Amino acid sequence: MDWLALIVTLKMALGTCIILLPVALVLGRYLARYEFFGKWLIEVIIILPLILPPTVMGYYLLVVFGSNGWVGLLFEQWFGISLVFHMEGLILASVLFNLPFAIYPIQRAFLAIEPSILEAAALCGLSQFRTFVKIELPLIWPGLVSALILVFTHTLGEFGIILMVGGSIPGETRTLSISIYDKVQSFDFAAAHTMSLFLFLFSTIVIVCLGILTKKQYGTKDGPHLV
Amino acid sequence: MGPILFRFQIKNTNPVSLMVDISLQMGQILVLYGPSGSGKTSILRSIAGLMKPEDAILEGLGQVWQSSKDNVFVPARSRPVGMVFQDYALFPHMPAWENIAMGCHESKDQAMLWLRQFGMESFANRLPRQLSGGQKQRVALLRALAREPKLLLLDEPFSALDWHTRKTLYPELLGLRDKMGYAIILVTHDWEEVKLLSDWVVMLEEGKIYQQGKASELVHVQFDYN
Numbered sequence: 001m002d003w004l005a006l007i008v009t010l011k012m013a014l015g016t017c018i019i020l021l022p023v024a025l026v027l028g029r030y031l032a033r034y035e036f037f038g039k040w041l042i043e044v045i046i047i048l049p050l051i052l053p054p055t056v057m058g059y060y061l062l063v064v065f066g067s068n069g070w071v072g073l074l075f076e077q078w079f080g081i082s083l084v085f086h087m088e089g090l091i092l093a094s095v096l097f098n099l100p101f102a103i104y105p106i107q108r109a110f111l112a113i114e115p116s117i118l119e120a121a122a123l124c125g126l127s128q129f130r131t132f133v134k135i136e137l138p139l140i141w142p143g144l145v146s147a148l149i150l151v152f153t154h155t156l157g158e159f160g161i162i163l164m165v166g167g168s169i170p171g172e173t174r175t176l177s178i179s180i181y182d183k184v185q186s187f188d189f190a191a192a193h194t195m196s197l198f199l200f201l202f203s204t205i206v207i208v209c210l211g212i213l214t215k216k217q218y219g220t221k222d223g224p225h226l227v
Numbered sequence: 228m229g230p231i232l233f234r235f236q237i238k239n240t241n242p243v244s245l246m247v248d249i250s251l252q253m254g255q256i257l258v259l260y261g262p263s264g265s266g267k268t269s270i271l272r273s274i275a276g277l278m279k280p281e282d283a284i285l286e287g288l289g290q291v292w293q294s295s296k297d298n299v300f301v302p303a304r305s306r307p308v309g310m311v312f313q314d315y316a317l318f319p320h321m322p323a324w325e326n327i328a329m330g331c332h333e334s335k336d337q338a339m340l341w342l343r344q345f346g347m348e349s350f351a352n353r354l355p356r357q358l359s360g361g362q363k364q365r366v367a368l369l370r371a372l373a374r375e376p377k378l379l380l381l382d383e384p385f386s387a388l389d390w391h392t393r394k395t396l397y398p399e400l401l402g403l404r405d406k407m408g409y410a411i412i413l414v415t416h417d418w419e420e421v422k423l424l425s426d427w428v429v430m431l432e433e434g435k436i437y438q439q440g441k442a443s444e445l446v447h448v449q450f451d452y453n
Contacts, residue, residue, distance in 0.1 A: 114314070114316065116312045116314060116316035117316050117318060117319075119275075119277050119303070119310075119312070119316065120310070120312060120316040120317075120318070120370075121318075121329070122276075122277070122302070122303040122304045123275060123277075123303050123304070123308065123309065123310050123371070123374075124304075124329040124330045124370065124374060125304045125305075125330070125332075125374060126304065126329065127304070134318075134329070134333075135318055138320045139319070139320060
């Protein structure tokens with residue numbers, strides 16, 4: 001078992017969730033509530049990672065994250081961070097790659113709230129912030145959990161984009177998926193099998209636990225809605 | 228009956244055509260009666276501040292709620308209005324007491340007081356999906372009342388209820404009016420309800436007032452609801 005790769009994978013998955021969920025909450029709500037010029041373009045950009053091959057997206061990210069790319073230059077000048085072949089670059093790439101998995105369940109959850117519920121909140125005298133905290137957030141909880149499950153488990157298994165942006169540096173950018181690939185390349189099938197089984201079981205347990213949590217919270221038989 | 232305290236002049240073309248001038252006194256039940264699509268709910272929504280008609284002067288208790296000419300628009304949350312929606316619009320994740328508490332600065336004590344007054348204390352901890360139609364209707368009404376509004380707007384609140392439940396709720400509404408002195412605007416397309424509850428009836432057709440007066444003085448028109 002490549003424990004270093006496991007730590008890198010978990011770091012990347014947690015970092016992605018922590019950064020992406022607040023962003024998805026704001027963006028998902030905005031897309032669900034408002035009509036504005038250029039909305040379709042934003043929706044197309046969000047859906048791109050679902051359509052583009054990970055290696056293609058990884059290649060373009062490598063270009064813009066590199067020392068000559070505008071994002072890479074920006075990070076180097078402002079924060080003194082080099083993105084390519086570093087954890088920060090992996091997390092940023094993972095955030096972009098997971099945009100649709102985080103935003104769509106949340107956007108759909110906001111859309112599922114009946115307009116009359118929000119109107120009733122306004123007529124109760126609740127401010128927009130109180131309405132968000134007391135009404136919207138508890139009602140979109142299953143969507144939020146779905147987004148969390150999708151992003152977390154999807155990040156655990158990311159391969160192409162990670163390999164392009166991060167390479168395979170032990171302890172820094174070599175994740176479990178990449179480690180499995182390396183083990184197979186070197187015919188170490190036992191190690192590859194152990195890590196694959198671990199990823200399989202871990203992903204399954206995470207989904208089951210979060211599903212139970214959602215059921216307990218709402219007392220429904222539905223559990224989280226995964227797409 | 229007191230002097231006219233509410234006056235609503237509404238003109239609108241899109242998405243619904245409206246041209247009405249309605250006046251109301253405290254303690255009066257005004258019924259908006261008309262077929263589907265006649266603009267009843269849109270009038271209610273305009274008064275509540277949930278819809279902004281193109282050209283309107285809405286005044287209540289000496290305050291301007293909307294004046295298109297002076298570019299004044301008081302948002303729904305700042306109007307002294309309570310509303311019961313056709314589908315009740317109860318917050319599905321909150322028990323009955325918390326639904327009501329949302330209308331009275333989130334005070335549990337106040338909410339329980341309202342529930343006690345209506346003999347509903349035992350339902351306090353039930354979620355909306357655990358309540359019957361009549362109980363949901365009462366919780367929605369209590370939530371609207373908890374805000375201590377001056378004007379109560381009721382959008383077909385009895386339409387989803389059976390006749391037996393309705394019969395128990397009608398006297399409650401009349402009692403409420405007599406006890407609290409609210410001005411009430413009730414939307415319905417049930418003539419029996421009009422006869423039983425109204426002090427004044429405004430009959431609508433295609434967004435315009437067709438006739439108005441006391442129910443006993445009006446020519447009853449049976450509208451086609453299909």
